[in-house]
Amino acid sequence: xxxxxxxxxxxxxxxxxxxxxxxxxxxxxxxxxxxxxxxxxxxxxxxxxxxxxxxxxxxxxxxxxxxxxxxxxxxxxxxxxxxxxxxxxxxxxxxxxxxxxxxxxxxxxxxxxxxxxxxxxxxxxxxxxxxxxxxxxxxxxxxxxxxxxxxxxxxxxxxxxxxxxxxxxxxxxxxxxxxxxxxxxxxxxxxxxxxxxxxxxxxxxxxxxxxxxxx
Numbered sequence: 001x002x003x004x005x006x007x008x009x010x011x012x013x014x015x016x017x018x019x020x021x022x023x024x025x026x027x028x029x030x031x032x033x034x035x036x037x038x039x040x041x042x043x044x045x046x047x048x049x050x051x052x053x054x055x056x057x058x059x060x061x062x063x064x065x066x067x068x069x070x071x072x073x074x075x076x077x078x079x080x081x082x083x084x085x086x087x088x089x090x091x092x093x094x095x096x097x098x099x100x101x102x103x104x105x106x107x108x109x110x111x112x113x114x115x116x117x118x119x120x121x122x123x124x125x126x127x128x129x130x131x132x133x134x135x136x137x138x139x140x141x142x143x144x145x146x147x148x149x150x151x152x153x154x155x156x157x158x159x160x161x162x163x164x165x166x167x168x169x170x171x172x173x174x175x176x177x178x179x180x181x182x183x184x185x186x187x188x189x190x191x192x193x194x195x196x197x198x199x200x201x202x203x204x205x206x207x208x209x210x211x212x213x214x215x
Contacts, residue, residue, distance in 0.1 A: 035054045036054040115162075
């Protein structure tokens with residue numbers, strides 16, 4: 001009887017592990033940060049046109065299937081380890097150490113600050129934001145940098161709350177992945193509108209579109 005009890009306990013434990021593994025896979029009905037990361041990636045790559053809302057519905061499933069087919073993966077519409085790995089998403093739903101919420105915040109700021117700029121101009125703005133996180137003169141979190149008082153005019157003029165341009169998601173991902181057209185800049189400004197004499201005194205690194213990027 002004791003042996004039977006041990007076998008039964010082992011069986012139940014295995015069942016629990018299997019159920020936990022299945023539950024950890026993002027599929028129809030799943031919600032959360034990992035789903036947002038999946039949606040953001042698929043939207044960036046043109047597979048998904050819906051909202052990045054963290055809700056795994058039919059549209060997200062169909063987008064995952066299309067992606068899986070293109071990558072030669074089992075097209076079951078479930079974002080398991082192989083699918084997530086092909087997307088470059090860690091098992092905790094992060095992009096290069098940044099959460100999907102961080103990605104969306106960066107994309108929103110890029111969209112608001114660089115609307116109408118070239119793609120590289122958008123990436124450069126994203127790179128400046130990330131460069132500030134690593135610089136001792138600025139907050140050490142993405143949210144801290146973006147919401148620092150007076151840092152970005154888009155928070156004051158309402159542009160921050162406008163719909164996010166699709167290109168801004170890709171620009172945010174490229175900036176997170178290390179692309180930096182700004183050359184390591186921590187400031188930028190539009191010389192046609194900037195009135196601050198101090199910002200104009202900063203050493204210029206490069207000019208991209210309407211923005212001057214500087215140290």
